[in-house]
Amino acid sequence: xxxxxxxxxxxxxxxxxxxxxxxxxxxxxxxxxxxxxxxxxxxxxxxxxxxxxxxxxxxxxxxxxxxxxxxxxxxxxxxxxxxxxxxxxxxxxxxxxxxxxxxxxxxxxxxxxxxxxxxxxxxxxxxxxxxxxxxxxxxxxxxxxxxxxxxxxxxxxxxxxxxxxxxxxxxxxxxxxxxxxxxxxxxxxxxxxxxxxxxxxxxxxxxxxxxxxxxxxxxxxxxxxxxxxxxxxxxxxxxxxxxxxxxxxxxxxxxxxxxxxxxxxxxxxxxxxxxxxxxxxxxxxxxxxxxxxxxxxxxxxxxxxxxxxxxxxxxxxxxxxxxxxxxxxxxxxxxxxxxxxxxxxxxxxxxxxxxxxxxxxxxxxxxxxxxxxxxxxxxxxxxxxxxxxxxxxxxx
Amino acid sequence: xxxxxxxxxxxxxxxxxxxxxxxxxxxxxxxxxxxxxxxxxxxxxxxxxxxxxxxxxxxxxxxxxxxxxxxxxxxxxxxxxxxxxxxxxxxxxxxxxxxxxxxxxxxxxxxxxxxxxxxxxxxxxxxxxxxxxxxxxxxxxxxxxxxxxxxxxxxxxxxxxxxxxxxxxxxxxxxxxxxxxxxxxxxxxxxxxxxxxxxxxxxxxxxxxxxxxxxxxxxxxxxxxxxxxxxxxxxxxxxxxxxxxxxxxxxxxxxxxxxxxxxxxxxxxxxxxxxxxxxxxxxxxxxxxxxxxxxxxxxxxxxxxxxxxxxxxxxxxxxxxxxxxxxxxxxxxxxxxxxxxxxxxxxxxxxxxxxxxxxxxxxxxxxxxxxxxxxxxxxxxxxxxxxxxxxxxxxx
Numbered sequence: 001x002x003x004x005x006x007x008x009x010x011x012x013x014x015x016x017x018x019x020x021x022x023x024x025x026x027x028x029x030x031x032x033x034x035x036x037x038x039x040x041x042x043x044x045x046x047x048x049x050x051x052x053x054x055x056x057x058x059x060x061x062x063x064x065x066x067x068x069x070x071x072x073x074x075x076x077x078x079x080x081x082x083x084x085x086x087x088x089x090x091x092x093x094x095x096x097x098x099x100x101x102x103x104x105x106x107x108x109x110x111x112x113x114x115x116x117x118x119x120x121x122x123x124x125x126x127x128x129x130x131x132x133x134x135x136x137x138x139x140x141x142x143x144x145x146x147x148x149x150x151x152x153x154x155x156x157x158x159x160x161x162x163x164x165x166x167x168x169x170x171x172x173x174x175x176x177x178x179x180x181x182x183x184x185x186x187x188x189x190x191x192x193x194x195x196x197x198x199x200x201x202x203x204x205x206x207x208x209x210x211x212x213x214x215x216x217x218x219x220x221x222x223x224x225x226x227x228x229x230x231x232x233x234x235x236x237x238x239x240x241x242x243x244x245x246x247x248x249x250x251x252x253x254x255x256x257x258x259x260x261x262x263x264x265x266x267x268x269x270x271x272x273x274x275x276x277x278x279x280x281x282x283x284x285x286x287x288x289x290x291x292x293x294x295x296x297x298x299x300x301x302x303x304x305x306x307x308x309x310x311x312x313x314x315x316x317x318x319x320x321x322x323x324x325x326x327x328x329x330x331x332x333x334x335x336x337x338x339x340x341x342x343x344x345x346x347x348x349x350x351x352x353x354x355x356x357x358x359x360x361x362x363x364x365x366x367x368x369x370x371x372x373x374x375x376x377x378x379x380x381x382x383x384x385x386x387x388x389x390x391x392x393x394x395x396x
Numbered sequence: 397x398x399x400x401x402x403x404x405x406x407x408x409x410x411x412x413x414x415x416x417x418x419x420x421x422x423x424x425x426x427x428x429x430x431x432x433x434x435x436x437x438x439x440x441x442x443x444x445x446x447x448x449x450x451x452x453x454x455x456x457x458x459x460x461x462x463x464x465x466x467x468x469x470x471x472x473x474x475x476x477x478x479x480x481x482x483x484x485x486x487x488x489x490x491x492x493x494x495x496x497x498x499x500x501x502x503x504x505x506x507x508x509x510x511x512x513x514x515x516x517x518x519x520x521x522x523x524x525x526x527x528x529x530x531x532x533x534x535x536x537x538x539x540x541x542x543x544x545x546x547x548x549x550x551x552x553x554x555x556x557x558x559x560x561x562x563x564x565x566x567x568x569x570x571x572x573x574x575x576x577x578x579x580x581x582x583x584x585x586x587x588x589x590x591x592x593x594x595x596x597x598x599x600x601x602x603x604x605x606x607x608x609x610x611x612x613x614x615x616x617x618x619x620x621x622x623x624x625x626x627x628x629x630x631x632x633x634x635x636x637x638x639x640x641x642x643x644x645x646x647x648x649x650x651x652x653x654x655x656x657x658x659x660x661x662x663x664x665x666x667x668x669x670x671x672x673x674x675x676x677x678x679x680x681x682x683x684x685x686x687x688x689x690x691x692x693x694x695x696x697x698x699x700x701x702x703x704x705x706x707x708x709x710x711x712x713x714x715x716x717x718x719x720x721x722x723x724x725x726x727x728x729x730x731x732x733x734x735x736x737x738x739x740x741x742x743x744x745x746x747x748x749x750x751x752x753x754x755x756x757x758x759x760x761x762x763x764x765x766x767x768x769x770x771x772x773x774x775x776x777x778x779x780x781x782x783x784x785x786x787x788x789x790x791x792x
Binding site: 002004005006007008009010013014035036037038040043045046048049052053056057060061063064065066067100101103104107111112113114115116118129132133135136138167199201227228229237241242243244245252254255258261262264265266267268269270271272273274 | 439452499528660
């Protein structure tokens with residue numbers, strides 16, 4: 001049999017080691033705090049079913065034939081309008097494109113901006129999907145420590161100064177994954193200003209932006225973008241359905257044109273049927289009412305989890321208090337080893353993601369876990385945190 | 397405003413120049429021989445509508461939630477079974493994955509096997525989408541002339557010998573795009589043997605394999621693959637619907653595992669709803685009867701086009717006689733300039749793709765055009781060829 005010589009960038013990229021720990025996930029009685037999934041009870045399946053029947057009866061050829069790479073124009077216009085009206089995001093000179101999930105927007109932007117050996121600066125910790133996309137392109141990742149109000153600005157400037165090949169700053173300023181933290185307006189301005197000064201592009205990843213359930217809205221970084229240096233990535237995954245793989249990018253036109261060329265050779269276009277569904281969702285459905293229901297649901301579930309953590313976890317544990325999104329980030333005391341903690345929890349069928357999964361710097365260990373509250377039921381949240389508390393107190 | 401520094405590989409990749417010529421495509425009265433689209437009348441819209449309603453009523457969470465990168469297991473199994481039973485393709489040690497169209501299978505395979513600066517050997521001319529995917533990865537493309545029975549084997553060996561960085565041979569052996577030619581079994585064996593000897597991987601792109609309407613089946617190259625060096629890319633685009641973006645790859649397991657990692661960072665997974673639809677199409681629908689109807693339709697349309705060409709085009713034109721697929725390749729006499737011919741045709745609202753769109757070597761001109769017979773109506777085929785004939789005879 002053949003021996004394979006894989007590309008250098010892919011040879012180094014390993015599938016996640018957490019897979020091994022998560023083998024028994026899905027067994028009866030298991031509690032998944034490990035997902036990044038929206039609540040299944042939030043999917044508007046009946047609406048989608050009606051919309052699907054309507055589309056296939058009245059526009060079957062449009063829905064099933066090849067389509068254009070840029071995306072379905074009425075959907076692009078509806079997204080552009082919502083971004084503008086709801087988030088003051090997107091200006092003349094920007095272009096909205098439809099992509100196959102926010103993930104593709106991130107990957108394509110890095111592909112068009114960066115050559116192998118270039119550097120992306122990211123929050124440490126950060127979203128594994130984005131970090132691995134950068135790695136798959138042969139890029140270096142420089143981590144900037146995440147603080148309670150966003151990334152450390154001095155560290156960001158140090159990285160920009162010392163890395164002439166730093167082409168991109170990747171950030172999730174709103175309801176950060178994995179930290180659940182929202183970057184303040186002051187820090188958003190500082191990140192933007194540094195990007196401008198050092199000639200970097202910002203990827204603002206905002207999959208959770210619609211899901212605020214407490215506190216006040218903070219302007220997007222893209223809304224500050226007078227120079228055309230911010231690529232904004234959004235998605236229907238957390239407000240409609242992730243399985244349909246429809247996201248969008250709002251980018252300066254010149255960058256958007258390059259993204260179109262890069263997207264064409266990856267998947268030609270995003271499946272057009274669900275672009276039509278997403279368009280109906282935005283124009284014929286009570287999208288705001290629907291999102292309001294999701295917010296209420298997540299506020300309730302997040303509250304349940306935070307209350308349970310306060311009552312069950314020892315005093316030397318710390319955790320974030322998210323104002324939206326899907327995740328709580330829980331830092332372990334030094335006396336505990338996170339990887340043992342995660343394994344012990346899995347043995348009790350409670351699944352959490354260890355901090356190491358979100359590392360920029362693969363040589364460090366992050367003594368924290370990410371907890372998701374959107375997927376588990378109320379009962380699972382309470383029972384799962386109770387079990388984590390017992391493990392934390394060495395009672396299991 | 398910012399000045400952008402794009403990645404080298406993307407800076408060089410331009411959107412197709414044909415776009416300009418095709419601006420008026422879609423105007424009333426225009427005749428498109430330029431598409432690669434399946435016949436819209438072949439879409440089983442009613443079946444899809446019933447299947448969609450059933451899925452959304454009975455499995456809404458499965459259809460709308462995140463799914464796994466490898467693809468929906470029952471669909472993978474159904475595809476593997478059909479490949480094995482119908483084409484003797486796929487062995488122990490191979491793995492079937494679901495991808496977002498055949499295009500993604502090609503791009504991902506190149507990504508996992510090749511570093512920037514490596515070489516892909518392709519038929520000259522070849523499918524633009526694949527060639528641009530290779531270019532977007534910073535790969536060099538070496539073209540091997542296409543002959544009436546497949547690529548020139550001596551030229552292929554010369555390229556393999558002179559290119560130690562030739563990692564992939566990309567071929568469309570069945571109903572070639574753009575040539576409509578089917579590579580003989582003898583040449584398939586020769587290509588496989590050379591790949592084996594020189595340590596290259598073969599990408600066998602077979603989107604049209606189900607669409608034979610005359611002549612005898614020729615075994616796939618993948619069916620000859622005892623060493624695990626062939627990645628076979630297939631698609632539902634030409635037998636079900638291209639807009640849904642569901643394709644598949646049958647690859648040696650080690651390569652397949654790398655493709656999964658690479659796919660995860662591009663789009664997480666292929667939209668799961670249409671994986672469920674494709675599965676129902678394979679298991680609950682008369683797929684063979686449906687494909688037989690498409691074959692009959694294309695045999696008829698292709699015959700119409702070939703007859704019209706025989707009666708309308710001057711004696712110094714030459715063209716291929718496809719046994720399946722979507723395309724006829726028409727070589728112009730030296731007295732005519734292909735780019736002027738294409739422009740003159742567009743001025744008469746008949747759209748054909750100039751040979752240059754399919755070049756490996758961007759410095760050469762290919763004095764031929766690709767004609768598609770699946771998209772236009774019978775009347776359009778006859779009228780369009782008549783107009784091309786008039787232009788060829790300098791009567792327009």
